[in-house]
Amino acid sequence: MYFDGALNLDGAGAGVLLISPSGDELRYVLQIHFSSSNNATKYEAALHGVRIAVSLGVKRLMVYGNSALVINQVKKDWSYTSEKMDAYCAEIRKLEEVPTDKIEMERLTRYSMHYILVGGRLMKKNAKEELL
Known part of the structure; x- marks a missing residue:
């Protein structure tokens, strides 16, 4: 599962991409209708993604995101900030108690923001957003 959230002048939103072992993809977009911080939008994305995976009966879930705060807090590497x-x-930790084989979270580096999934292939983008 990949997650991300963003906040800008037009509002807040989040996205989740679930990929099955066979390569099937489920994409979810969340529009956030309450006052939110950028970190909260990333948490909303992670939380909704894990909830969806649990509701689908996923037994093992690898979670990837570029939010150091979310990943490190959930993994208990960092303490809470607020x-x-x-x-x-x-809330995410409660979901980890649901009978699954395993939920693992890893932080993607900032470099991951320069890649895009196109037709099942990870493609690199240059500074002009052109595929390489």
Whole structure:
């Protein structure tokens, strides 16, 4: 599962991409209709993605995102920064208790933002957003 969230002048949103072992893809887009921080949008994406995976009966879930805050807090490498982030993290950890074989989270580096999935292939983008 890949997740990301963003906040800008037009509002907040988040996206989730679930990829099955056979390569099937499920894409979800979330529009956030409440006042939110950029970190909260990333937590919303991660939380919704894990909820969807659990509801689909996924037994093993690898979670990838570029948010150091979300990944490191959920993995218990970092402490909480606020009550709101604490609540998001606790909610994801509750879902980890649902009977699954394993949920693992890893942080993608910033370089991952320069890649895009096209027809099942990971393609690199240059500074002008052109595929290489």
